[in-house]
Amino acid sequence: MKTILYKAESRGHANHGWLNSCHSFSFANYFNPERMNFGALRVLNDDTVSAGRGFGTHPHSNMEIISIPLEGDLKHMDNMGNSTVIKKGDIQVMSAGTGVEHSEFNNNRDSLVKFLQIWIIPDKQNVTPRYDQISIEDIKVKNKLYQVLSPNPEDQGVWIHQKAWFHMGDFEKGQSESYSFKLEGNGIYIFVLDGTLSVNDTELNTRDGFGIWDTNSFDITATSGAKFLIMEVPMEF
Template identity: 70%
Template sequence: MAKTILHKADTRGHANHGWLNSYHTFSFANYYNPERVHFGVLRVLNDDTVSQGMGFGAHPHENMEIISIPLEGDLEHKDSMGNTAVIRKGDIQAMSAGTGIYHSEYNRNKDEQVKFLQIWIFPNKENVTPRYDQITLNADDRYNKLQQILSPNAGDEGVWIHQDAWFHMGKFDRGFSAEYKLKKHGNGIYAFVIKGDFSVNGNVLNERDGLGIWDTDKIDITANAQDAEILLMEVPMNLN
């Protein structure tokens, strides 16, 4: 019997720093909820809005896989590996912090905000050489189907990370359904609604709701709104 945990959008942690408005699905910074520290190796799911011309100054990370999914605007990235890049909606960015990196993220526009999802995954290998990856996806490949955007395998569709995780995104017409079969036995899946409404295994999810499901080998999703968008994150449930 599949197990589930539902995180409604309005139960998330919230921090408004003026220049940054952030909603935390899991405990982060000053938000701590012992019931919501992680879902398997999924440690952070932050829903961030950055004001015009503002951003995160250089700060360190180590031994974490960090994924950024822009939803709106242009986010400029710089890091201690010498990378300077801009990520926009349609892109996905992955960093392996490994032995340690510094990076900064800024809204490069003075006239529009940036919205992006910041996701942290515990790696299955520690102290790796830091790395940076960024790709532009074809959004047509997720129309009424699930598009793979991340995997454990270099050369596979999407970016890759040091973990047995697979991410998919889909944009669906109202009433359209899809089935997702988990890639690895023992993994769970965390569904996050970016836009609109979905039913996932019979659970009704609204915009920015999250649903974790484990002890199952597949899930069924149905869009309950037009142009509904969803992110599926399949991750190992064990931290070791």
């Protein structure tokens, strides 16, 4: 088994006034050649956007982009004709493929919006752009891992063009579970949203990231109440 621990305070940081962002991997003006990606996981941004502010229209191509709101409401518009609001309890996916333009704004005038922006390098180039979002409130399970993303359109959660699986957990103190990899050769990146976890005896705190690969399974225990995201991705792509 191989592992890597990225403490919360080691992340890149950019404060633009209206946007406060922490970068787990190199992004925009934050460049660290040792932290370019974790396998196919290219971007993990922890964003806070001021009331009424946001990202103007900008392009993407050949990337799978996932947004997970943690607080507040995020307005999305794109040149595919989508105009939606995603909120805590939702997950959004956009396959940029041959090219898409979109904007994202805090939909509220009196409160912050906080969300994770995640980019996954796809296993197919130049696909037809697509958009989807779902509520994960109906599939959420306390004290058990629940799947929110996979490569299979018929599976629970959203799907992307990559052999990747995302699970979320909302565990009470002392709750444990074992995770078995879906695909040989994949790696796992765990991101702690809140609380503390022990993963194979490694202690993780809020906003810590922990990568695991070259193994088939691992154990995870909440050492306090904990909310977290597990991202299984190919290590070679």
